[in-house]
Amino acid sequence: MRRRVRALRHWRLLLAAVVPCLVLAGIGWWVWPQQPTGLPPHIAEGTVQADLLGPDSVSRLAGTTLVPGPQSNRPHAPLTVAPSECAVxxxxxxxxxxxxxxxAFLSATYQDAGGSGAYTVNQVIxxxxxxxxxxxxxxxxxDGLTKCPSSTVTDQAGRTAKWAYTARAPFTVxxxxxxxQDSAANWACYHQARVTGTxxxxxxxxxxxxxxxxxxxxADELAGKVTG
Incomplete structure (x- = not known):
């Protein structure tokens, strides 16, 4: 019983540290406004909204149930980071x-069904x-990834988080x-970026x-859908 209590306390502390720091990992949804709820919008063919993978598709690929989180139709402003060359x-x-x-721009985050932020998937087009x-x-x-092995990022509330970055040698596209994230019990964000057309x-x-x-x-499935 004591072990279960200690494990639960540890997991709560981890979530308390991780959820505000998703923006500090470059995900950014934590400070972006959410789309209004209500009837689903009409999605026109050929738009970034149509290219986005839906929650069911991402859940299938991730092997866990994910639900829609916030979206943004513009990139967030640069983060406050030290050293400054780590902004990218x-x-x-x-x-x-x-x-x-x-x-055109769209960033959409899906998160674990419990809404804890313990598991998130972010897509950006x-x-x-x-x-x-x-x-x-x-x-x-x-170029920005090669300049920055680690950084300290400060969010809008003045909280800081330390991050270490490990990049593979890039291919052409x-x-x-x-x-x-430093001291976050093996919690990390795994990124992939691709150029496809424009x-x-x-x-x-x-x-x-x-x-x-x-x-x-x-990334394979998303890049296959993007036609622009």
Whole structure:
């Protein structure tokens, strides 16, 4: 019984630290406004909303039940980070990477059915006017990842979190990396970004354990849907 109480206390403390820090991992949904609830909007073919993988598809790929969380139709402002050259690594889905040149953007987060934030999947689609601008944003991302092995990020409430970044050598249009939160019991966010046509798409899976295989599966399916 005592072991169960200690384990429960440990898990609650972990969640208390992890949930506010999802934005600090570059996921960003924690400070983004949520879409209004109500009737589902009409989704027009060929839009970023139509390209997004639905909760059922992502749940199938992740092997766990996920429900829709917040969405945003614009990149969040750059994060407050030290050292300053880590702005891209700390905020890969923010304006630090996507800038202002995009013509369509959507970031959507799905989370565990309990809403605890212990397991989240984030999809980002940024559509640019042409392939050159999409490739330039991808280079900004990969260049930023190489400059930053670790950082300290401060959120809007003044809370700080330390992160370590491990990136694989990027291919021409694909890069994968891990953002591990310091002292968070093996909890980390696994990222993958790809250029497809005029779009820069990203997937991040945040969990305790190895989320890299799930990230790749979701990124494969998302990139296959994106036509822009």
């Amino acid at each position: 690594a700390a905020g890969p889905t923010t304006q630090s990477v996507y800038g202002q040149a995009w013509k 940024g559509v640019f006017p042409d392939g050159e601008k999409a490739a330039a944003a991808f280079r900004t991302l990969t 694909v890069v994968a990396w891990k953002a591990a 779009s820069l798409v990203q997937v991040a899976v945040c969990q305790a354990g190895d989320g890299a295989p799930t990230t790749s599966r979701i």
